[in-house]
Amino acid sequence: MAEIHEDHEHSTEIIRLDEHAELTRKRCKLVVTRGPDVNRTVELASQTIKIGKMTDNDLVLTDKTISRYHSEIYQTPAGSYAIRDLKSTNGTYLDTARVKEAYLNPGSTITVGNTDIKFVPFDEKMQIPPSRSEFFGSMVGRNQKMRKIFGILEKIAPSEVTVIIEGETGTGKELVARGIHTNSKRTTKPFIVVDCGAVQSNLIESELFGHEKGSFTGAIASRQGAFELAHGGTIFLDELGELPLELQPKLLRVLEQREIKRVGGSKNLKVDVRIIAATNRNLEDEVKKGNFREDLFFRLSVVRIWLPPLRERKDDIGLIVKKMMEDKGSTTIDNDAMRTLMNYEWPGNIRELKNTLERAFSFCENDVIRVADLPIQVQQGVGSSTASQGSTGSAANADGDGNAQGQFVGSTNTNLPFKEAKEELLSKFERDYLIDLLKRNNLNISQAAREAKLDRKHIRNLMKKYNLDLSEL
DSSP states (O other): OOOOOOOGGGOOOEEEEOTTSOEEEEEEEEEEEESTTTTOEEEOOSSEEEEESSTTSSEEOOOTTSOTTOEEEEEOTTSOEEEEEOSOSSOEEETTEEESEEEOOTTOEEEETTEEEEEEEEEEEEOOOOOSOSEETTEEOOSHHHHHHHHHHHHHTTSOOOEEEEOSTTSOHHHHHHHHHHTSTTTTSOEEEEETTTSOTTTHHHHHHOBOTTSSTTOOSOBOOHHHHTTTSEEEEETGGGSOGGGHHHHHHHHHHSEEOOBTOOOOEEOOOEEEEEESSOHHHHHHHTSSOHHHHHHHTTEEEEOOOGGGOGGGHHHHHHHHHHHTSSOEEOHHHHHHHHHSOOTTHHHHHHHHHHHHHHHOBTTEEOGGGSOHHHHTTTTSTTOOTTOOSOOOOBOTTOOBOOOOOOOOOTTSOHHHHHHHHHHHHHHHHHHHHHHHTTTOHHHHHHHHTOOHHHHHHHHHHTTOOGGGO
C-alpha cells in the first residue's frame, strides 16, 4: 500500500455549507465492537486519536494483546482520515488487511489485537455568523445565504483545504474559486481553469497531466498539463462530474501523493497545487450510480459549498445589476426594466442575467436600459410562476431590419421530471444563445468566444453538441 506523505500536523475539519445555509462539520468517532472493551466510544476532538493500553491514550483499551501505544488516527490536510501503526507488536489491521498507514473509509473496521473498532464519521450542524461584507472577490450579495457563504469563504480562503463548489449552471462557481484564490497565500501564483466537460474525453488526460513527445498521434512535442502549469497556485476543475471514470484514480493519486505522471512519461513529477472543484451534478448520487468514485468523493469533500440559484436570492438582483452598471460607466436602468428583471425566474442564473444586461447595453438608447431593450423571454417572464401558458416554441425579438435580437423563448415542459425539464430548457437556451452569438459576430468563432468569455474549444464543443454547421447558419 502506498505511503501517505501528507503532513498531519496541519489538519483541518471537513465542513459543508448546504442549501439551507447551515454549516455541517464532519466529525468522527471510534466504537469498539468486539473485545474486552466493547461499546467503548471516543470522538476525534483533536488532531489525532491514539489507541493503546497506556492511560494517556485517547482510546484506552484493556486488551492484553495490544501494545502500550498501538496506533493512531489523524486527519490529513486534505480533510480525510488515516490510520498509522505505531510499531506495535501484533500489527494494525484495516478491514482484515495489515497496514502500516492507510486511509479510512466510512464504516471501516480496525483490528488491534483481539479488539475490533468501527470508524464512524458523522455530521455536526453548526451556525456560522454571516459576513459583515456584501462582497467577496468579484461576487456581491446582501442575501443572508450569500453572506453566510462569504463568512465561510473568508475563513477557508487563507488555508490550503480542498473545496467543492456545488450549484446549478451559471450560479457563479468560478467566481467563488477565483475569490478563494485571490484571498489565499497563493494569490501571486497561477490560477488555472480546466473545464472537464468541454475537453474531448480522449484529450482530458493530456490536458490535466501533460504528455511526452510521441506519446500519441499528434503529440509532436512534450507539453505541460494544467497541474504543472498551476504549480505553486490553484487549479480549478470545473464540471468535475464530467470527468471520465477511468481518469478518476489518477486525480485521486494527485490528491494523495501530490504528484502526476505525463501521458507517455515514466517520471513522477511533484506538484504543489490547491485544488478547487465545481459541479452542477449531485456527486453523492453519482457515487451511488457508479459514475463517480467514492474514495475520490471523500478526498475532495473537505469543504463543500452549495450556491443558491438566483431565483432564491432575488433581493440580490438590484445589487448585482448596480455593480454591472458601475462597470459600464454612465449606463442606468429605469424602474420598469428593474421590476421586469426581478419578476423573471432566471433559469440560467447570474450568467443569464449578465448576458441579458450585456445585450441591453448594446441596444439601449441614451444610456438608459428600458423594458424594450430586454430579451422577449425576460419581458414575458417565461420560466417564472407567472409565465403565460400559451408561450411555446422559440421566438426572437427583431429590430427594424429584421436582425435577431432575442434568444430562446419557450415554456417549461412540466410533464417531465424536474431535472429533465430543467436540462431541456437550458439546452434550448444554450443552442439559441450560441446561434445568436455566432451570427452577431459574423460566424467568427474566436470573436464570439471573446465576447462570451468562453474558450474557443468550448464554443466548438457546443457547436458539435448541437450539430451546428457554420455554413448553414
